[in-house]
Amino acid sequence: MKDWPLVIEATQLADSLHEPNLLILDTSSADNYAKHHVPGAVHIAPAELQCGIKPAVGKLPSVEQLQALFSRVGLTPDKHVIAYDDEGGGWAGRLIWTLDVIGHRNYSYLNGGLQAWLNGGHPSEEVANLPPPSEVEIILDSAPIAEIEDFISLLDNGQLAIWDARSPEEYRGEKVLAQRGGHIPGAINLDWLELIDRDNHMRLKDLKAVQAKLDILGLSADKTIITHCQTHHRSGLSYLVMKILGYPHIKGYHGSWGEWGNRDDTPIEIGDRPQTSAQQP
Incomplete structure (x- = not known):
């Protein structure tokens, strides 16, 4: 193989x-x-x-x-x-x-x-491909999955970081796509679009530069990182980028803001999160 x-x-x-x-x-x-x-x-x-x-x-x-x-x-x-x-x-x-x-x-x-x-000028086709169905047994592995119950009590834990991959407007609570706007307390905002080089046919941006930005923001590989957006679609890319960068402890919060922002028992912050001097670019 x-x-x-x-x-x-x-x-x-x-x-x-x-x-x-x-x-x-x-x-x-x-x-x-x-x-x-x-x-x-x-x-x-x-x-x-x-x-x-x-x-x-x-x-x-x-x-x-x-x-x-x-x-x-x-x-x-x-x-x-x-x-x-x-x-x-x-x-x-x-x-x-x-x-x-x-x-x-x-x-x-x-x-x-x-x-x-x-x-790149590579060949393409229009006809749909329909392979023979397989017999695959699905057994869920909980390790890549983040649920509210797993981390809501750990928001002050320095070894946990939350990557909010939504737009800055959603993060600050200016654009509201749920009952409540804002962000998970302590979450760090880096828009998923910042990972894509739109001038180079939607390839990923230079990974060394991405890693440097993540380190500055406090989204470093020595932490457990939970990533989310509104529906864990945009944060699919932030999850993938961390995989590529070799992060050992990453999870996707599949409930994302669609869940967090529509519950009345979840804490929320509004506006920009203050940066410490260590986090300043």
């Missing part, structure tokens, strides 16, 4: 499209998948990765739904998944987090996704 890196470029994938153990999963919009996708790619609608139940629509689907999904796309333990999307990594990261949750850790992220593939 080929030894795939966690992040691959379009040229690397183009040279290996016919590897027998590859399972290319496209989490782009249905329109983009129908128009053009990587040859052999199987489509997963982004909504299939979330439960869709209000108010916390971003929570995991049921085990039965996950079993049906990954059976439909033909996942087996020997398959190496290539994950990509059409937006810079949010949905692909959510897929990779979901694969971690079901214990499948053979995967790579296509850097830049569909945009990098097309801008």
Whole structure:
């Protein structure tokens, strides 16, 4: 079996499209998948990765739904998944987090996704790929999952950091997408868009520069990091970036602000979080 890196470029994938153990999963919009996708790619609608139940629509689907999904796309333990999307990594990261949750850790992220593939002049196809269903048994691993009950009493713990990947306006409580606006006390805001190089076909920004910014903000690899957004979609990318950077203790809060901001028993801060002198750039 080929030894795939966690992040691959379009040229690397183009040279290996016919590897027998590859399972290319496209989490782009249905329109983009129908128009053009990587040859052999199987489509997963982004909504299939979330439960869709209000108010916390971003929570995991049921085990039965996950079993049906990954059976439909033909996942087996020997398959190496290539994950990509059409937006810079949010949905692909959510897929990779979901694969971690079901214990499948053979995967790579296509850097830049569909945009990098097309801008590289690589071939695409329009016909949907429908592989034979597989018999996959889903057993959830709780390690990558953060629940309110796990960390609400640990907000003052210096070894825990919360990465809020929403926009600054949402973080400060100026843009409200739940009953209450604001952020989890102590959470550190770094918009997921700050991780994407939109001038380079939606590839990830220079990872050394990203790591330096995370260290300045207090989101360093020696801590347990919980990341979230509104529905754990945008924070799929922050989770993925931490995986790429080798962070050993990371979790995705799948309830995200859709849950936290719609409960009346969760503490909330409004406005910018004051930085200590050690956190100043």
